[in-house]
Amino acid sequence: MLDSLLNALGGLGTSPEMLALFVGFGLVVGVLFGFFGMGGSFLVTPALLMLDYEPSVAVGSGMAFVFGTAVIATLKHHDLGQVDYKLGAIMITGTTIGIEAGRASVYYLESMGLAGGIISIAYVVLLGGVGAMVTRDALNSDGGGGIDHEAADKDLDEYEIPEIAKTIQQTVRIPPMVTLRGDVRVSAWVITAVAFATGLLSGFLGVGGGFIRMPAMIYAIGVPVPVAVGTDLFEIVFSGGLGSYLYGQGGGVNLGIVAPLLFGSALGARIGSAATAVVDADGIKIYFGGMLLIGAIAVGIGEIGSYVGSPTLELIGLVLVIGAAVVVAFAILYTTISSLRQKRHQGTTVTD
Amino acid sequence: MAGLEIPTWDPETALLIGTILLEAIVLYVGYGGLERLFGPYLMKLLVGGEANAR
Numbered sequence: 117m118l119d120s121l122l123n124a125l126g127g128l129g130t131s132p133e134m135l136a137l138f139v140g141f142g143l144v145v146g147v148l149f150g151f152f153g154m155g156g157s158f159l160v161t162p163a164l165l166m167l168d169y170e171p172s173v174a175v176g177s178g179m180a181f182v183f184g185t186a187v188i189a190t191l192k193h194h195d196l197g198q199v200d201y202k203l204g205a206i207m208i209t210g211t212t213i214g215i216e217a218g219r220a221s222v223y224y225l226e227s228m229g230l231a232g233g234i235i236s237i238a239y240v241v242l243l244g245g246v247g248a249m250v251t252r253d254a255l256n257s258d259g260g261g262g263i264d265h266e267a268a269d270k271d272l273d274e275y276e277i278p279e280i281a282k283t284i285q286q287t288v289r290i291p292p293m294v295t296l297r298g299d300v301r302v303s304a305w306v307i308t309a310v311a312f313a314t315g316l317l318s319g320f321l322g323v324g325g326g327f328i329r330m331p332a333m334i335y336a337i338g339v340p341v342p343v344a345v346g347t348d349l350f351e352i353v354f355s356g357g358l359g360s361y362l363y364g365q366g367g368g369v370n371l372g373i374v375a376p377l378l379f380g381s382a383l384g385a386r387i388g389s390a391a392t393a394v395v396d397a398d399g400i401k402i403y404f405g406g407m408l409l410i411g412a413i414a415v416g417i418g419e420i421g422s423y424v425g426s427p428t429l430e431l432i433g434l435v436l437v438i439g440a441a442v443v444v445a446f447a448i449l450y451t452t453i454s455s456l457r458q459k460r461h462q463g464t465t466v467t468d
Numbered sequence: 469m470a471g472l473e474i475p476t477w478d479p480e481t482a483l484l485i486g487t488i489l490l491e492a493i494v495l496y497v498g499y500g501g502l503e504r505l506f507g508p509y510l511m512k513l514l515v516g517g518e519a520n521a522r
Contacts, residue, residue, distance in 0.1 A: 180485070180488055183485070183488060183489075183492075184488045184489070184491060184492040185492075187489060187492035187493065187496075188492050188495060188496045191493075191496050192496075357485060357489070358475065360485050360488070361475060361478075361481055361482070361485050362475060364478075364481040364484050364485060365475075365476075365478050365481045369481075369484055369485075369488075371484060371487065371488070374488055375488075375491060378488070378491055378492060378495065379491075379495065382492070382495035382496065382499055383495075383499055386499055386503060453514055453515065456511075456514070456515045457515055460515055
């Protein structure tokens, strides 16, 4: 048993340079996750694909990383009372079936030799789509994309249910109906459908699915933002755990990748989360959207490089995807420290 | 649904996932402790003076 763990560890085969790279990348991903409440984790799988890991290892290890990150974040949200366990339990059922269907399709495509290409294309579409949406929102208004940090301070009853959610609640009244936190009453089938669709993406791409599930919970189910965030994380613990277990059985989880990534991201998430108390997220949201768009282009370039057999293009793709994440993480840190110094300077001036 | 598979009990994989779970809990507790111990000092170092952002 220990032998297999050491094999899975792969740590003995992971060079110090790669360990340092994974810790550093984990730190960057953690800062993004802690600050925006989403985003960083779905950069891991494409980066691993570009580092020439097998698609099942890239997706499996990406999912195991998401699982570890979700455990840490859920512990924090549980302390804040922002987890709806009833909603979480129903979501878990739908997501489990979705993940399994997604995972089966990865292995099926891998047996046909198409997995790497199709997963990369799906990433290009997904990152491009979400990136464009977040950038548009950031340019147009102060809403959309990521967590509304100020919203976390409001009472759950004070939240307005979005119009789309109200319509869904009034039209889809197939029993059993369930009452959720914040006095939301919705059909269990709506919750299950949302869970299945996002689980499918989760299993196929090795992502937590939070960046789709969270807006879906808010707009399709109508739960308050903090409850959506907390419950989503609670659900990722189970879906990510199960997904990692299934990939692990097929040898798809490499602890030599996951452990250093987690080591860096746990620290980064604390820094990113602390930064939200100082910096207005809206100002940086545009960088986040830009990062996703660059990530989409990078995966595309890497895939073309792999198709035409050009290592230079593959390297450019890798540098772009990691570089974009690093730039945004540094922008957050720089803005945070600058804001703190400015506040302190203002405080000193007032005192004088 | 075609291709669906019921997860079977595999102690080796369970150990692997358990290790990740344990690492996550240790990191949450460990970094939390480090933040309480060195957070104020680090803030002072970065910002200078008595910063009290968190």
